[in-house]
Amino acid sequence: xxxxxxxxxxxxxxxxxxxxxxxxLASWQxxxxxxxxxxxFCIADMKAPVRVNGFACKDPMAATxxxxxxxxxxxxxxxxxxxxxxxxxxNINVIxxxxxxxxxxxxxxxxxxxxxxxxxxxxxxxTELLTVLEGxxxxxxVTSNPNRLFSKIVKKGDVFVFPKAMIHFQMNxxxxxxxxxxxxxxxxxxxxxxIANAVFGSKPPISDDVLATAFQxxxxxIHWLQSQFWxxxxx
Numbered sequence: 001x002x003x004x005x006x007x008x009x010x011x012x013x014x015x016x017x018x019x020x021x022x023x024x025l026a027s028w029q030x031x032x033x034x035x036x037x038x039x040x041f042c043i044a045d046m047k048a049p050v051r052v053n054g055f056a057c058k059d060p061m062a063a064t065x066x067x068x069x070x071x072x073x074x075x076x077x078x079x080x081x082x083x084x085x086x087x088x089x090x091n092i093n094v095i096x097x098x099x100x101x102x103x104x105x106x107x108x109x110x111x112x113x114x115x116x117x118x119x120x121x122x123x124x125x126x127t128e129l130l131t132v133l134e135g136x137x138x139x140x141x142v143t144s145n146p147n148r149l150f151s152k153i154v155k156k157g158d159v160f161v162f163p164k165a166m167i168h169f170q171m172n173x174x175x176x177x178x179x180x181x182x183x184x185x186x187x188x189x190x191x192x193x194x195i196a197n198a199v200f201g202s203k204p205p206i207s208d209d210v211l212a213t214a215f216q217x218x219x220x221x222i223h224w225l226q227s228q229f230w231x232x233x234x235x
Contacts (some may be wrong), residue, residue: 022224034104034125034187043067044098053099054188055094069096077180078111086116086172094188107189112137112172112179119194120169126190128162128183130170135179167195202231 035053043063044055058067069141070092078088093106100106106126110118112135120142130139132154140151141162154160154172162168172179199206200222211222 009096033046034102036104037102039102041068041099042102044094044101046098055098057122058098059102068099070099072097072109074107074109077178078109080113083113083116084107085119087111087118089118090215093185097120103188106185106190108183108185109133110170110183112170114172114175114177114180116172116179118170119196120167121168121191121192121194122165122167123162123185123187123190123192124165126143126185126187127164128168128185129160130160130181130183132156132158133180133182135177136173137170137179137181138173139168139170141166150181150222197229200225201229205230 038111039057039060041060042055042057042064043060044054045058050056072090072092074090074092078090080086080088082088088111090109090111091106092108094100094102097106110130112118134156136153136155138151138153139160140149142149143166152160170181199211205226208219208222208226212219214220
């Protein structure tokens with residue numbers, strides 16, 4: 001093959017490789033969140049035997065206005081006294097509101113008792129937009145390596161965004177009164193992984209050798225920490 005033709009062939013191959021890489025990246029970005037609906041709505045049929053990514057659709061001809069309504073009473077404060085961390089999260093997602101199926105959105109009301117904490121956690125499938133309804137909160141999130149903390153004190157009416165899958169938290173700064181917030185999440189089923197629960201309360205437990213090495217502490221301390229989470233249903 002003549003040198004010029006060989007160079008053109010190599011350039012063409014490189015261009016095709018670059019194009020394929022860009023298309024793969026675009027495809028990954030397109031599927032990184034809840035898929036776009038292919039119809040006006042898809043009321044989740046919780047009793048359907050079919051297993052799909054999400055939930056099967058109820059017959060749209062059987063849909064009623066009630067399928068798009070949930071008497072969530074999110075204006076009402078929730079009890080935080082039963083929780084060791086003095087907070088209570090009320091989730092409104094596809095599990096208790098089937099009309100959200102395929103719509104890529106959900107809500108949560110967070111109530112905080114005095115000095116209550118919504119402990120560090122992640123939503124593996126959603127970005128979260130939090131609006132403070134009442135009180136003053138200290139909140140923030142931590143990025144992936146090098147683990148930079150972005151934190152701020154926010155007050156009633158303020159809005160703060162937690163990027164998808166970042167570890168984040170909130171704390172009520174008041175010693176004598178409650179606080180509340182409303183969060184919108186970019187998934188019908190955002191999921192939640194509470195960091196402390198996952199690390200110290202997993203079943204079966206993570207090896208104490210692993211945890212002692214990771215946290216650079218003695219195993220006795222690991223055992224004590226695990227004892228705080230096993231059987232804890234109010235965290």
